[in-house]
Amino acid sequence: MSLAVEVTARRGDFVLDAHVEVADGEVLALLGPNGAGKTSLLRIVAGLERPDTGRVEIGGLVVDDLGAGSHVPAAERRVGMVFQDHLLFPHLDLTDNVAFGPRSRGTGRREAARVALDWLERVGLAERAGEQPSALSGGQAQRVALARALAGDPAVLLLDEPLAALDVETRQEVRGLLREHLRAFAGPVVLVTHDPLEALTLADRLVVLEDGRVTQAGTPAEVARHPRSAWVARLVGVNLLRGEAAGTEVTVGRATLTTAEPAYGPVDVLFHPHAVALHRTEPGGSPRNTWRAVVDGMDVEGARVRVHLDGPLAVVAEVTPAAVAELGLADGVEVWAAVKAVELQVHPR
């Protein structure tokens, strides 16, 4: 494991007690409600905060070991960090911003400028190299912040809600770029987010942090399908299917789904369980996607029942207890499932 964190930290009444490991090349999303301790955990890895007990290991180097009383300060850890509000240096142009990491770690001025230009090129902003950060849009600034974090050749990449401050359209554009660079990064990546879409589409593995503790860990598909807490169910408990798009048709295993927006190549298809309607007989009318499924377990969550369906598509439907009675739902019962094309969100992978 090239990032291993096992720490406790007390902040007033709040106690963070977490154990997280991330492999080289793996993207881990730390998901959780506000105040769950996600950012604290990230800051501990970066060396900006100290844990009360435990240890942190980056790339085989112990950077915090409370048992031995050792603490490597932030500046001497090889971390790259992207903050929610970019935090670019307002008095430096883009080249000097991106060259800051290499320069601080001892690279000569000219070589650092060359590395910076190379990174600006990779995030598509080379032609803006001489401008000040104030001339950039939010999305562009965040792209420079990513370049700045990566230019220092970090052993671990940490992202603290990198898309949260952006508007919806910009978010989609930066998310695409982020995905590309997270894939290309050789070391471990930790992405803090409270946006399930970000977590599901960018991460290889999710760790859910609630009230300072890890409540669930697994692949996005596992966590989405079997959320272990109400919070996870509400936010992450969506249907996530991976398929191949050709226009408004997406092939998922043996099945084909019709979508409203055209896309091409590998995609993630997301839709909420309450968008899945269940019928005893084949439904007529507008739904473009209907298939026969078998009920494979039900979870009751307050006034909602999550019905797990087996068949050509493994999905979850959310219905009321009244509907369960009306449809006579039970394990092994055959039903028709239907989803409208407009309910499917398609995200290129």
Next chain:
Amino acid sequence: MTATTATRRRRTFDRPVAALVAVALAAGIALLLLPLVGLLARTPWSRVAPLLGDPALRETLRLSLLVSLASAALSLVLGVPLAWLLARVSFPGKRLLRALCVLPMVLPPVVGGVALLAAFGRRGLVGAPLERLTGITLPFTTAGVVIAVTFVSLPFLVVTVEAGFLGLDARIEEAAATLGASRWTVLRRVSLPMLVPSLVAGTALAWARALGEFGASITFAGNLGGTTRTVPLAVYLELHRDPDAAIVLSLVLLAVSIAILVGLRDRYLGVGR
């Protein structure tokens, strides 16, 4: 609701009170403005050029410029680390140190002069061993004037720059740290460049205060022409010999003060940054 509020406001600001407030405002503005008007009215305009050409006055102006600039530079060198310490490091006794840094602002300068004599005078706590070991004495020297005026003007720089540090987003310094920058590199390449407006404002205020310092200087360094007689001391001296000269010198100090205020606009003391 609006009607009730309006009625209440009218009642609190009823006539006698409104009249008192108006008198207080007029008196306040008059107190600030009339001395300036008086100074301008009494200025012997025809004598301004010849007086400013007088070698003794020119020597005084030169010395004042030298002393105030040296003091501003010294304030910058001594004040920035103090401001950084107060804004960015937590340690026991911090409140005490801050009080100590601001004390000269409220202390009567003449008391500062007496205290400086007690410390750096020829028989002072530090002054006596200093003279014995190195032969250097500070009272009644130009260096002594620089020390006296810096004692009084340093707080202006510390207070302004500390406010600048506090107004700086500490997370941008953290971002620099995650990029491998040591504390010193962060200060040199991030904090100080971002603090340039505060540094300029603090230095200008300290310089202006140094230029006008009177009490601590005359107490610690005396009033020796060509060595320790700065413009404010000359103003005081000339008032008894040649009031016209005193007025012309005062006019010079007034012009400098106004120039600094205009130059800084509302950036002084960290307000309206």
